[in-house]
Amino acid sequence: MRNKLSKLAIGLLAATAISAAGISGAQAGDAEGRYAVKGIGLMPCQTFVQAAQAGQGPEVALAMSWLSGYLTAANMLLDGTYDLVSWQNEAILANALVQTCAALPDQPLAVAATQVIRTLGPDRVATAEQPERIVVGDNQTALYPSVVRKLQQALKDAGQNVTVDGDFGPGTRTAITAYQNARGIEATGFPDPVTLISLFAGQLPPQQAAAQPRPQQPLPQPQPQPQPQPLDMEPVKPALGGPGR
Structure with a gap:
């Protein structure tokens, strides 16, 4: 888990997760805003982060296997979605989940996973393609x-x-x-x-960004791209309701 992608993943997925989909106003299954999470999705985020930082233990592998199942279900249930993970590999997703969980230490893993999934929405593949x-x-x-x-x-x-x-x-x-x-x-x-x-x-990775030579002429700036429609996460709701429930 300690690799050069960890800080990049914060900016790519995790840093926007909380602002993109705050859990306090999210809808959930029953009248009280709750539904049952199964398996390792109930693990406290703090426990997962500690296991990831230690770089050992079965928790990380189990969590990533659980996230794969969660992503498959999201692909199946979300309209206009063929594959949420269009280019991100497991290392990127794992680091994003770690960083998101670090910001939500008292929440279960399922809540952090939902936030990560929400941030994948703009990059999703909407219709079936052959890789x-x-x-x-x-x-x-x-x-x-x-x-x-x-x-x-x-x-x-x-x-x-x-x-x-x-x-x-x-x-x-x-x-x-x-x-x-x-x-x-x-x-x-x-x-x-x-x-x-x-x-x-x-x-860029921090060490590469620091070592990058300054060009004599400014590099062309990327042109703004059309923003995809917001991802409708209605079928995929946070677990256990919002904070305090």
């Missing part, structure tokens, strides 16, 4: 074509010469390599999590 397998050297991943297009558009907005077509080809690899060089990220041409976070959230 594209991407192999660069010894690295491989899979990205949805819509995410590849978003990646290409972000590269273009950052001043790179790339075609926005949803096809991850040699031109996209070259543009990623140039972007990584410009941002002080290891230049592999591979869309690793650090590069994706930098492109999609405008963040």
Whole structure:
């Protein structure tokens, strides 16, 4: 859990979770605003954070398995949603859950998970797509074509010469390599999590941001993108009601 993605995840998911969906006014299952949570979702956030910081114990693995099931259920129940996790990997989600839980120490894990899920809404894949397998050297991943297009558009907005077509080809690899060089990220041409976070959230690992050389000319600023419709979380309600219940 102690890796270079931890602080990035705060800005990407966790830092916006509370403001994006405060739990005090949320609706819940019964007339008193409560419903039953099962399994490890009842674990106090403080316990989960302590286990994650210690880097040991079964709690973290169980929590991530539970979150995977929660995400699957959310994909099934939320309108206009095929996949909430469009590009974030398990390390990003785990760190986001840790940081969100750290801000909600007295709440159960299920409440923090709901906040993380809410923040995934703008990046969700709305309709079914076939992920594209991407192999660069010894690295491989899979990205949805819509995410590849978003990646290409972000590269273009950052001043790179790339075609926005949803096809991850040699031109996209070259543009990623140039972007990584410009941002002080290891230049592999591979869309690793650090590069994706930098492109999609405008963040760099602290050590890389500090070491990044100042360009003589200002880098082009990303153009504002249309904001997706807010994610309707009505079917996925926080557990145990709001604070004090």
